[in-house]
Amino acid sequence: MPDTLVLDVAGLEVGNDADRPFTLGPLDLALAAREIVGVVGDSGAGKSLFVSTLTQTLRPSATVVSGEVRFEDADLLTLDHRRQQRIRGARIGFIGSNPHGLLHPMLPVGRQVANVLRAHEAVSKTEARARVLDMFSAVGIPDPARRLDAYPHELSGGMAQRVVIAVGLICDPDLIVADEPTAGLDVTIQAQVLELIEALVRSRENRALLLATRDLGIVARFCDRVVVLDDGQVAEQGPVRDLFRTPEAAISRELLTAARGF
C-alpha cells in the first residue's frame, strides 16, 4: 500500500445474526493521510458495524466473512490478540457519542484519559497527568487543570464530549474513527466539536478520520469523500461534491432531502 494511505479496506464483508440476518459489504475503501471520509446511511444501514470492525469491538454475533483491513503493515482482521490490543485505542483512536455513557461515572475524567495513555505507553503518573493536561487544552477544555479532577456528571454534554475526544487522541493515533461524535449536542456545540476534530486531523501529517453519521449536512461540511450505505450495501461512494451535485442512488437523494430539511 502506498505510504500516504492510512487505511485500506478491500472486499470487506461482515455478517451479523443477532437481531436479524444482516450483511455489510462487500466494501472497498482507502483513506489517505489528512483525509476525512464520511460513512453515511439511515439507522440500521451498518455504519456502527463497520466502525466496530475497524475498532475491533465486534460483538460475538458478528462474523467477518471476507476481506482485508490494512492498517500500518498488517491486516487488522488477522492480527493476534496482543497486536490488536496495541493498535486499538492507541494507533486507532475512537470517538463515540453519548459521553456520559462512555465515561466511567465514578472516576475523575483526567484519570480516565491518563489510564488510556498508561495502558499503551510506559509513562509515570506525573508525566501522564501533564500529557492529559496538554490534551485537555488542545481539545478546548477551559480551565483544564481544574477539570482534570472533575467527575463526568460535573461537566456539560459538550465538555464531556471533549473529554471523549481526548480519550480518542491521547495516544496520538494515525486513524481516528468517530461514530456520531456529536449526537445529542446542541447545534452550535456540534459545529465547535466537529471543527475541533477536523483541525486535529488536518494538523497532523499522517492522520485520517472516518466519520460515521446519519447527517449529510455534517458530511457536506467536513468530509472529502463519502460512502453511502443502504441496508449494509454500498449504494454509492465518491467525492462529497459529486454526491451533492449528482446523487446516483435513491437513498442518497432521500438523505439529501432530509439534510436540506424539505
Ligand SMILES: Nc1ncnc2c1ncn2[C@@H]1O[C@H](COP(=O)(O)OP(=O)(O)OP(=O)(O)O)[C@@H](O)[C@H]1O
Ligand atoms: N459492534 C457490533 N457487533 C455486532 N453487531 C453489530 C455491532 N454494531 C452494530 N451491529 C449490528 O449491525 C446491524 C446494522 O446496524 P448498525 O448499528 O451498524 O447500523 P447504523 O447504521 O450504525 O445505525 P444507527 O445510525 O441507528 O446507529 C444491526 O444488526 C446491529 O445489531
